[in-house]
Amino acid sequence: MFMKNFSKYLIVGTLIIALGSLAACKNGSTGLFESIAGETTTSLNPSRGFKQASIGSMARLGGNFYAAISSLWVRPVEGGIWKPVTLPTGFVYAESLVTAGSSMYAILRDGNGANPKIRSFDGDTWTDDALAITLSSGHGLRGLFAANNTIFAWSDKYDATVTEEANRYTCSLYVLSGGSFAVVGGLDNVVAGTPKNLEHDGTNYWLSTSKKVYAGSSSAMSAQTITISGDTMADSDSFGGMAFLNIGGTPAYTLTTASGKLYHSANGTSWTLPDAGNLPKNSNAQTYQFNTPVFLSYADNNLLLAPSLSLTTSGSTAKAKGYVLFRLADAATIARSTDYSPISDYINNDTSIGTSSIRFFAVFRDTPTSGKITLFAGTQENGLWSNSFDGSTWSKWLRESDR
Amino acid sequence: MRLRLLACLVAISLGSFSFAQDFSPETSLASSTEFSMFQRGDSLLTLSAGTNLGIGFLDAEGSFRSSNLKPAVAIGLAYAMFLNPKLALGGELNGYFYTTKAERQFFLAPIAMRATWAIDLTPFVITPNIGAGIAVSVLDEMRHVDPLMSLGGGFAWRFNNEVSYGINLRFDFIPQFYINTPTRNHSLMLFGATLGATYHL
Numbered sequence: 154m155f156m157k158n159f160s161k162y163l164i165v166g167t168l169i170i171a172l173g174s175l176a177a178c179k180n181g182s183t184g185l186f187e188s189i190a191g192e193t194t195t196s197l198n199p200s201r202g203f204k205q206a207s208i209g210s211m212a213r214l215g216g217n218f219y220a221a222i223s224s225l226w227v228r229p230v231e232g233g234i235w236k237p238v239t240l241p242t243g244f245v246y247a248e249s250l251v252t253a254g255s256s257m258y259a260i261l262r263d264g265n266g267a268n269p270k271i272r273s274f275d276g277d278t279w280t281d282d283a284l285a286i287t288l289s290s291g292h293g294l295r296g297l298f299a300a301n302n303t304i305f306a307w308s309d310k311y312d313a314t315v316t317e318e319a320n321r322y323t324c325s326l327y328v329l330s331g332g333s334f335a336v337v338g339g340l341d342n343v344v345a346g347t348p349k350n351l352e353h354d355g356t357n358y359w360l361s362t363s364k365k366v367y368a369g370s371s372s373a374m375s376a377q378t379i380t381i382s383g384d385t386m387a388d389s390d391s392f393g394g395m396a397f398l399n400i401g402g403t404p405a406y407t408l409t410t411a412s413g414k415l416y417h418s419a420n421g422t423s424w425t426l427p428d429a430g431n432l433p434k435n436s437n438a439q440t441y442q443f444n445t446p447v448f449l450s451y452a453d454n455n456l457l458l459a460p461s462l463s464l465t466t467s468g469s470t471a472k473a474k475g476y477v478l479f480r481l482a483d484a485a486t487i488a489r490s491t492d493y494s495p496i497s498d499y500i501n502n503d504t505s506i507g508t509s510s511i512r513f514f515a516v517f518r519d520t521p522t523s524g525k526i527t528l529f530a531g532t533q534e535n536g537l538w539s540n541s542f543d544g545s546t547w548s549k550w551l552r553e554s555d556r
Numbered sequence: 557m558r559l560r561l562l563a564c565l566v567a568i569s570l571g572s573f574s575f576a577q578d579f580s581p582e583t584s585l586a587s588s589t590e591f592s593m594f595q596r597g598d599s600l601l602t603l604s605a606g607t608n609l610g611i612g613f614l615d616a617e618g619s620f621r622s623s624n625l626k627p628a629v630a631i632g633l634a635y636a637m638f639l640n641p642k643l644a645l646g647g648e649l650n651g652y653f654y655t656t657k658a659e660r661q662f663f664l665a666p667i668a669m670r671a672t673w674a675i676d677l678t679p680f681v682i683t684p685n686i687g688a689g690i691a692v693s694v695l696d697e698m699r700h701v702d703p704l705m706s707l708g709g710g711f712a713w714r715f716n717n718e719v720s721y722g723i724n725l726r727f728d729f730i731p732q733f734y735i736n737t738p739t740r741n742h743s744l745m746l747f748g749a750t751l752g753a754t755y756h757l
Binding site: 178179180181183184185186187188189190192193194195196436503504505508 | 613615621622623624625656657658659660662693695696697698699700701730732734737740741742743744
């Protein structure tokens, strides 16, 4: 009797499950079986720690790649395993890696994540002393930038007592000159949000912060008036970062925003919002939250990759993750590529970083115009991914391994 | 995690061994009237656990492609009622838990009607069977329901009149159609092996 009742309940339960499943069909950008059949290996057996890491920054020095993943890691450019790099005595954490000439620079912190110092590394040894920097009053050292073989550092200060939320962050920029950092004119404790990235267009340095854009020399920069034709940036919006494009000798600039917009300019002053009525959205119709874009030009391809963060806060919808790939036919014509080619495809994108919150892209090339290209993606809690171009094809996204 | 699940299911199946021993064959009503292993109206409920392997896909052009599936944990529940001492009809629900080559989780739930032919070799029984139904597939945010055809066979030892233990092998063929984009059409072929405990209701 027990077994008969038991079987009756099981059969009824089975029917309920079956009917529930039938009611929930949902298609993706590929067929479900097609998606599995088209998979490529995306992992080289990484350890759990490396697999779930949040990646801070990357640099290339000589024949090695370096990654700041809490501590500092290194692997040969040709491939191989990631190994930890010994930091100077007293330091445990490394962040914000940049290179200039034959040196790599990093911010190192002690075991408490405090006492940040800027040290340089030649691939074998660290300099004995930290580079001297005098921060603006009340500021904390946050990061490094490198452009045109010049090293910059930036700091910020948060003042919760300031009424306007947009004005609570102030920042300063410093340039490395003669073995110590000096504040850049026009960027000493300015109300501009937090710095995002720094570019050099061949003449001027461009600093993008979350609220403003500065341009000028390495010793003095000034805030640029950003005029956007046909669009107004909301007070609550912020810049994700800037990329300088050089297509066939014609310069152009792009700025991303946290609201998923990609502004375009030929001179850095007058901006447009291409395809304004059709902001990129993911399959759930969510707009992206763009971070700093990177420009990649090789052969006849001019690509712009805009990574997206995903920050869930109370009262707002989570933003789309992954990245958006834009193709530029020329310096003035930019359009989204929805199939992710040539660097990836739907399936590889979906099975790799397509659903991750991406903190940065980093591009490394053997030479400026030829040779192997390695593209890294540092994700939030989904490890480090790479995609390389051997001169004819891309490897597609593959998770980096540490063993 | 999947190994734990498999171990748990196998333990449940084997646990029934001691449960079944409480029923003495000598005191069973069924044993006193038995002329063949099964009679019209007999019902069987089978719980099974094991593994399932992806053989491969046939793509829209009929070319064979790797399944890209790692061996799955497979669990199953089947019910059958005998129409005569040889033929039983019933239904089954299975769950296959795969990890794909790109480390995605792929769940497949075949739900089918099944016809079973019983070959009585007391105390053993061989049960070739065919089935047809649907398969519910879940991969990331994608879900799809497709037709299913299965072909299988079981070999069981009748421990007593209440319960049998056996091994089951099966082949599943699941064509997946996209009417508007036929280039997406793929068919999946699977092979499974499970251990099962069958209760004679």
